[in-house]
Amino acid sequence: RKSLTFNPHEPAPDLVLTPQAKVISHNNFYEFGTGKTDPAENAQRLRTEPWTLTVEGEVEKPGTVDVWKLMGEIGLEERIYRMRCVEAWSMNIPWVGFELGKFLKRFAPTSRAKYVAFETLYDPEQMPGQRNRYVGGGVDYPYVEGLRMDEALHPLTILSVGLYGKTLPPQNGAPIRLVVPWKYGFKGIKSIVKIRLVEKMPPTSWNKLAPQEYGFYANVNPEVDHPRWSQASERFIGPGGLFAVKRQPTLPFNGYAEEVASLYSNMDLRKFY
Template identity: 70%
Template sequence: MLIKTPKASVISESQVTDESAYNRRRDIIKSMGFVGASALLSSTPARASFFGNDDAETFKTEKLNFSASSKKAATKLTPEEKIISHNNFYEFGTGKSDPVENAQQFKVNPWRLSIEGLAEKPFTLDYDDLFKQFPLEERIYRLRCVEAWSMVVPWIGFSLASLIKKAKPLSSAKYVAFETLYDPEQMPGQRSRFAGGGINYPYIEGLRIDEAMHPLTLLSVGLYGKTLPAQNGAPIRLVVPWKYGFKSIKSITRIRLTDKRPPTSWNQLAANEYGFYANVNPNVDHPRWSQASERRISGAGLFSRNRIDTKMFNGYEEVAALYQGMDLRKHF
């Protein structure tokens, strides 16, 4: 008899959020006195009067054509209104609700994403290329924040490896550096270090090239069947599901292949708290809190205290070979 043991990275229905709360989302939000997040879910976006500007419409998302996830049995996801209203995107403010309030006039078209550096064929993608150059697929990933909360998100995008291969990296390329749009007029958090949480902008991140080329590493252009909302990193963001969420840089305009380890924003700000690798590791605490468990943001209530044990590499054990022989307490 063949007994098949599923990988921990396969998300079962028991691991994700009860769908009933998602189906009742508008009633829940209304009962709590909130109107903005639920309004964003309608087919016609809410007017910007919610954000203090009656003359402009809020950011609009569009439906995407994509291949459905092969793990579609896991349908009970973190409710959409929580994914789009509970965000860390300091370019639009340091509070969890600041991005959804401050990003609604963000312009993503036209857009230019350059792939450059140590490559035979550097190139640039425009806005339409982000959705047409590579086949789009849905991937249901867990997202674990360094702040010890987590979500389950149905991302839509394409493998970062496919983009890197198109550029034909040189053998000397050992790392991949990423950079967020720098536009203080649109991004109020970039106007001063105080407004943006002490970060030097533009926001920068980096991966080793073998991490970047891993099949799990995704460039996301959408979630829940639509293009990304502005507050979630439109029009394109990185998703590295075995690393803490701050590695998944948003609104990317530049990807550079390099032979040197690139600096990263949070590591520059507090190297003792935010390592370059940022692999999810329940055995290495943040200096100010434990990483042994996490609060799963779910459909159990707006302020759910549903805590679960955190898994090594966020449960994606297939990446462990990338770090063979490394002391993951030292290289955190």
């Protein structure tokens, strides 16, 4: 992993980071297997260099960028965010990246751009989960995700290219991934190759797999439980072993309500989960 140059984020004094060793060994990246340690084991040979990202659809200036060049010129900053997985665990992670909105504006979105659709690399040769349904957990690949335009343009939404000051390891979605801190982790699509601005709400992978369990919005919400488990609290993955694990209350919008609640002011969040 290469070192990155970025504007650091001064964390609150009481903030406890999840140790880097856990951030890079406990992952969901079903393209490399459904077990939490499978991605760290199976993703190491993913060829992340060179890597291009195409932006197309409802934009005046579609284009393809060299992601490694982009890292050098765009101006990176650190963002320490809580990552809340839909499986009711969370981590505090120092990401390095840039605002998605600023990046998208380079391509001049048209007035018809209402949603943003993302797509992960599809390469069954490199990704065992795409070759075999059993390894890949039954997900229909390539993995796709989406955001509403206002969500995508929100300053909290970033494309991340690194964590703990260095480029992303493959299991965390190298070389470029989405991080939307007020949504469940599965919205943070990894190893992105394509971004398409569209007029209609795009399909999303987990919603396709189990629509009654995973919605398009997937905002962290302690009031709306997953049909099979509670979302009211979460296990925080911090330093220490088995007996250091702490359960903490889950906050509306994962603690970012002040910044983002207004985006959903007219919506019934029980219906649009």
